[in-house]
Amino acid sequence: TAGITQAPTSQILAAGRSMTLRCTQDMRHNAMYWYRQDLGLGLRLIHYSNTAGTTGKGEVPDGYSVSRANTDDFPLTLASAVPSQTSVYFCASSERGGDYNEQFFGPGTRLTVL
């Protein structure tokens, strides 16, 4: 079982360009999340989706958009990248109704905006 996959692994992007970070899970989890991780700040929630067809804003949503057309995929789009969006991006998923509902994380995408 692959769990959660993210693509690309890393990317250098020119400021002003758009980009979509891909996230796919094969665990049939209802909920999915996007975080960014910056040194000294920890993981911060960007957007989340409790179930296919619904999305919500997290702590730092500005400059990002998401969609959840089906259970497995949860892409994150940067419409016009800025240098402050340089970060490591993690996608995660969790089941609802289980014992812990812990979140499982993908391997991350390292994005540099120049």
Add this chain to the structure above:
Amino acid sequence: GQNIDQPTEMTATEGAIVQINCTYQTSGFNGLFWYQQHAGEAPTFLSYNVLDGLEEKGRFSSFLSRSKGYSYLLLKELQMKDSASYLCAVRDGGYKLSFGAGTTVTVRA
């Protein structure tokens, strides 16, 4: 808002015990998680507490006091592979997590 505090760094010797404290002030509480994250890798789940008390899992234990807004992660019989960041996270009334900045533990021989 959510406020979750944990020390930035800790150093310990192989075979020793280290305790990582986490204090939190959150608008809702539906459980506290500890994650381990090795450098350059994804966080992985270590433990979960929702009721007061101690949860033990092998060399790792986690404690929660909801009235004090306090948790700790205890790592026993430290091994070199335990060198990593340890993340404290609080779940609100829904399913979202708020994370502390993480504690980097360095294990020395």
